[in-house]
Amino acid sequence: ESNPPTPDIHAHDVPSLAKSGLSTSAFQIGDKPAAFRQRSGSGLGNAPLKSIVEDLKDKSRAITPIASPGSESGNPFSRFASIASPGNLTPLNGASTPANGHNGHNGITSPRKYQTTHPEIQFAARIQRKQSRSSSRRPERDSPIINGGSYQPWHIEFNSHCNGGLKNAVDSVGDRLKQKLWVGTLGTGTDSFGETVRSNIDERMKEQHCSLPVWIPDDEFESCYDEFCHQVLWPCLHYAVPDAPKTKLFYESASFKQYVSVNQRFADAIIANYQEGDIIWVNDYHLMLLPSLLRASPLLSNAPIGFFLHVAFPSSEIFRCLSVRESLLRGLLAADLVGFQTVNYARHFRQTVSRILALEALPKGIQVETGGTGRFVDVGVIPMGIDVNALREKKREPDVSYWVQLLRQRYAGMKIVVGRDKLDEVQGVRHKIQAFEQFLDKHPEFQQKVVLIQVALQTTESNELAGGVADIVSRINSRFSTLTYQPVVFLHTQEVTFSQYLALLSVADAFLVTSLREGMALRTHEFVECQEGRHRPLILSEFTGSYSYSGFRSCIAINPYDSRGTAKAIYQALTMSDEEALSRWKDLHNHVVTQTAQTFVTSFLTRCLRANTEHIIQSDLSVVPQLDTASLLPRYKHSAKRLLLLDFEGAIWQRDMTRAGLLAPFEAPKEALALLNKFAEDPMNEVWLLSGLPVKGVMDKVAAEAPNVGIVAENGCFIRTRPNRKEKASWINVVSNFNFTWKASCVEILNYFTERTPGAFVEEREASVVWRFWTGPVTDCADRQWARRQAAEAQNHIFDSLGERYGLRIIPGANSFLVLPNNISRSTAVGAILHPGGPAHSPLSGRSVWMSHDPTEGDGVHDELDFVFAVGGDEKLLRRLNDLDNAETCSTSRKGTGAKWKLEPKDAIEVLSRFANVR
Numbered sequence: 001e002s003n004p005p006t007p008d009i010h011a012h013d014v015p016s017l018a019k020s021g022l023s024t025s026a027f028q029i030g031d032k033p034a035a036f037r038q039r040s041g042s043g044l045g046n047a048p049l050k051s052i053v054e055d056l057k058d059k060s061r062a063i064t065p066i067a068s069p070g071s072e073s074g075n076p077f078s079r080f081a082s083i084a085s086p087g088n089l090t091p092l093n094g095a096s097t098p099a100n101g102h103n104g105h106n107g108i109t110s111p112r113k114y115q116t117t118h119p120e121i122q123f124a125a126r127i128q129r130k131q132s133r134s135s136s137r138r139p140e141r142d143s144p145i146i147n148g149g150s151y152q153p154w155h156i157e158f159n160s161h162c163n164g165g166l167k168n169a170v171d172s173v174g175d176r177l178k179q180k181l182w183v184g185t186l187g188t189g190t191d192s193f194g195e196t197v198r199s200n201i202d203e204r205m206k207e208q209h210c211s212l213p214v215w216i217p218d219d220e221f222e223s224c225y226d227e228f229c230h231q232v233l234w235p236c237l238h239y240a241v242p243d244a245p246k247t248k249l250f251y252e253s254a255s256f257k258q259y260v261s262v263n264q265r266f267a268d269a270i271i272a273n274y275q276e277g278d279i280i281w282v283n284d285y286h287l288m289l290l291p292s293l294l295r296a297s298p299l300l301s302n303a304p305i306g307f308f309l310h311v312a313f314p315s316s317e318i319f320r321c322l323s324v325r326e327s328l329l330r331g332l333l334a335a336d337l338v339g340f341q342t343v344n345y346a347r348h349f350r351q352t353v354s355r356i357l358a359l360e361a362l363p364k365g366i367q368v369e370t371g372g373t374g375r376f377v378d379v380g381v382i383p384m385g386i387d388v389n390a391l392r393e394k395k396r397e398p399d400v401s402y403w404v405q406l407l408r409q410r411y412a413g414m415k416i417v418v419g420r421d422k423l424d425e426v427q428g429v430r431h432k433i434q435a436f437e438q439f440l441d442k443h444p445e446f447q448q449k450v451v452l453i454q455v456a457l458q459t460t461e462s463n464e465l466a467g468g469v470a471d472i473v474s475r476i477n478s479r480f481s482t483l484t485y486q487p488v489v490f491l492h493t494q495e496v497t498f499s500q501y502l503a504l505l506s507v508a509d510a511f512l513v514t515s516l517r518e519g520m521a522l523r524t525h526e527f528v529e530c531q532e533g534r535h536r537p538l539i540l541s542e543f544t545g546s547y548s549y550s551g552f553r554s555c556i557a558i559n560p561y562d563s564r565g566t567a568k569a570i571y572q573a574l575t576m577s578d579e580e581a582l583s584r585w586k587d588l589h590n591h592v593v594t595q596t597a598q599t600f601v602t603s604f605l606t607r608c609l610r611a612n613t614e615h616i617i618q619s620d621l622s623v624v625p626q627l628d629t630a631s632l633l634p635r636y637k638h639s640a641k642r643l644l645l646l647d648f649e650g651a652i653w654q655r656d657m658t659r660a661g662l663l664a665p666f667e668a669p670k671e672a673l674a675l676l677n678k679f680a681e682d683p684m685n686e687v688w689l690l691s692g693l694p695v696k697g698v699m700d701k702v703a704a705e706a707p708n709v710g711i712v713a714e715n716g717c718f719i720r721t722r723p724n725r726k727e728k729a730s731w732i733n734v735v736s737n738f739n740f741t742w743k744a745s746c747v748e749i750l751n752y753f754t755e756r757t758p759g760a761f762v763e764e765r766e767a768s769v770v771w772r773f774w775t776g777p778v779t780d781c782a783d784r785q786w787a788r789r790q791a792a793e794a795q796n797h798i799f800d801s802l803g804e805r806y807g808l809r810i811i812p813g814a815n816s817f818l819v820l821p822n823n824i825s826r827s828t829a830v831g832a833i834l835h836p837g838g839p840a841h842s843p844l845s846g847r848s849v850w851m852s853h854d855p856t857e858g859d860g861v862h863d864e865l866d867f868v869f870a871v872g873g874d875e876k877l878l879r880r881l882n883d884l885d886n887a888e889t890c891s892t893s894r895k896g897t898g899a900k901w902k903l904e905p906k907d908a909i910e911v912l913s914r915f916a917n918v919r
């Protein structure tokens with residue numbers, strides 16, 4: 001539908017394992033769901049219309065029991081809440097779950113933590129008792145678990161406590177992901193499971209659910225997940241600075257040991273199941289060490305490994321507080337790709353790595369030095385989205401319409417504000433209720449006319465307590481309730497089915513998100529989609545990942561810490577005209593249908609594979625053969641139309657790279673010119689010289705001395721045509737329409753860094769800028785390391801302040817980097833040269849067509865060429881040319897390469913002269 005096309009993933013791209021993280025098993029072990037179905041039958045799920053409001057009111061009071069466990073037994077709802085509180089162990093929901101882990105089940109949960117704190121019901125709790133959302137989905141039964149001599153039946157069912165967004169996303173690409181294996185933990189304690197049961201479960205999970213359970217002792221899991229993940233990492237990643245009592249935990253958590261151990265168990269399970277060609281996709285902060293533990297296995301040293309962080313990543317000032325900060329960062333840097341939801345999180349990560357590990361953090365990723373060989377880790381921004389098509393289908397189900405009608409009747413004449421959040425501090429639910437109270441105070445005309453329906457996702461008991469929601473809900477309800485009105489209706493997710501939730505989103509007059517920090521917030525995307533035809537506004541915290549996307553700027557933005565501002569926003573939303581609401585909704589919707597779950601999955605996997613291929617190529621020069629003149633010279637000789645693409649600097653000209661040499665006036669190198677002219681003398685040759693140097697004073701001098709050679713200057717910004725019978729050679733400015741106001745700012749930034757970097761200097765060219773940050777000997781020393789770190793900082797500054805605005809890219813080198821317009825490169829220039837309408841063949845016309853032309857595409861003039869010979873260091877160009885028939889590519893970079901041949905630059909003139917002299 002409106003989704004953009006996403007690339008097909010073929011079998012060879014995505015083979016048998018797309019592995020995920022701790023939170024990956026979509027299934028859990030459960031028993032006797034029927035008993036709990038009965039219990040929940042009195043809830044919203046099966047309730048007649050007349051009982052809805054009472055039912056909601058009753059449920060809303062169930063929020064308090066965490067604070068008062070002693071009173072649980074008499075109140076069935078308090079028992080619900082107590083059992084349901086901690087530990088969202090397994091992450092994946094069924095296909096129709098909402099994106100953010102909303103479970104929509106009517107049953108109750110039996111989190112792992114519960115069994116350890118309540119030994120008397122240990123077994124009962126260990127066996128999951130959650131019901132599947134879909135009543136038609138029959139539980140699968142198998143051989144019984146033996147406990148204390150008695151047989152207990154078990155079955156597998158979909159788990160509601162997982163990252164539903166991830167599961168939906170992976171499901172959304174359907175068959176394009178030919179084979180996959182989820183690796184995760186079961187949503188229940190497993191200590192009492194005997195070997196037979198475990199192997200039964202293993203077998204069933206693999207065969208029927210494409211899942212590989214990782215078996216973790218209960219206490220180890222609890223310590224890792226409830227303590228390290230949720231009390232240390234989660235707050236830190238969400239920018240929460242610890243208060244005094246928690247500080248020790250934060251800095252020195254002993255539970256890190258269990259975190260390491262859980263990560264190791266995942267690594268062992270994956271390594272044992274790994275097959276050549278698999279891609280490993282690690283998800284979220286629970287498994288930050290996993291990439292390095294996997295990489296340590298010789299079997300996986302070259303495997304494609306990607307890591308995606310679903311939650312936020314804070315500023316380095318916060319992350320550096322963690323005592324285990326280095327281990328976590330190094331754990332991630334073993335991946336080929338580390339993906340984030342937003343540009344800011346990615347930038348924070350790069351800066352954190354640069355500041356804590358003193359590695360070079362470049363706009364595109366991190367340069368990691370390992371034992372003398374460089375490795376580049378891609379850092380990507382790959383935002384999560386929702387499966388719009390699946391949601392549309394779900395919305396069309398009769399159950400949803402039924403609930404829409406019921407809600408409309410029930411709340412006729414009232415406005416409905418909806419929210420759905422985890423009940424911990426970071427989600428800002430307390431702030432939300434406070435703001436709602438202020439709104440009712442400020443606008444008494446809305447009292448009894450508006451209801452806030454807040455759906456609460458579970459979190460750990462202590463997080464929920466810290467969220468401090470219970471008291472404030474009680475306060476506002478006691479202040480404003482009447483016999484027939486209650487302003488805040490509070491529901492735990494297990495009390496609302498997904499259909500009911502979609503109905504709520506559809507009838508809502510506003511959706512309110514007050515997160516103090518959040519990775520993305522996909523529930524806002526669901527709201528927008530459900531508002532098709534209604535278009536009411538979204539009130540969104542500026543601190544969510546979703547808000548950082550331009551389409552979402554059409555929400556009503558709030559600072560959740562400013563409750564007065566939020567109260568105002570609620571008023572604005574409820575009184576907004578339909579025209580304004582529609583126009584805002586269109587922007588929001590456009591974003592939701594563009595940045596989809598499908599795009600997320602395909603972009604992540606494609607990028608991970610690409611990064612991996614590049615890393616492998618770059619890491620091994622030894623496998624590339626030396627240019628074999630014995631086999632190539634005869635082919636050259638017997639070809640009738642040849643194209644020669646020769647790099648200048650670093651290939652046929654060994655430039656003096658000392659400071660003095662670089663600053664000296666340019667003198668055209670004699671040997672290189674002689675070679676070019678010799679080649680150009682042969683009428684069967686079309687010769688092109690490719691350079692990064694400017695036209696003025698440099699390449700124009702070359703042109704004067706090698707008049708029959710075509711020239712690409714400034715990496716493709718300028719092209720000098722070859723003369724032909726009809727026309728003289730001339731320079732073409734490829735970037736004549738570009739805006740170059742960025743150059744002044746760029747130079748200003750670089751001047752700042754130049755002052756702090758001994759020996760550095762700026763080279764301003766016509767359309768690009770080079771910063772030479774090191775001109776001393778190319779051996780590692782403290783000064784060079786300093787210069788490289790300065791260069792990384794400078795690149796980040798330029799990229800962040802000018803990159804996106806002016807469409808710039810930065811090409812990092814060993815001792816310098818280059819800033820130039822996007823979409824301009826030697827590859828685009830060669831594409832233009834090869835194009836039938838390009839400068840090599842006819843007077844220029846239609847620049848825009850050939851500027852973006854792929855040299856390997858189409859049926860242009862290169863079809864006639866019977867020998868294409870490219871020698872140089874532009875890796876991208878060399879690899880693209882490999883796709884041409886008759887192309888011989890040769891790298892002079894002395895680095896790992898995808899070229900067919902390699903050649904020492906010092907030998908280039910001598911070796912190439914043998915070709916030039918062939919007649």
Ligand SMILES: O=P(O)(O)OC[C@H]1O[C@H](O[C@H]2O[C@H](CO)[C@@H](O)[C@H](O)[C@H]2O)[C@H](O)[C@@H](O)[C@@H]1O
Pocket residue numbers: 023088089091099100101102162163164165166229310311312384422457518519520521522523
């Ligand atoms: O509670 P956890 O097991 O520790 O898991 C953390 C959260 O993961 C999921 O949310 C995150 O991913 C979503 C999709 O990328 C994103 O929209 C959200 O902002 C992130 O926080 C899960 O949906 C949450 O329930 C978990 O709390």
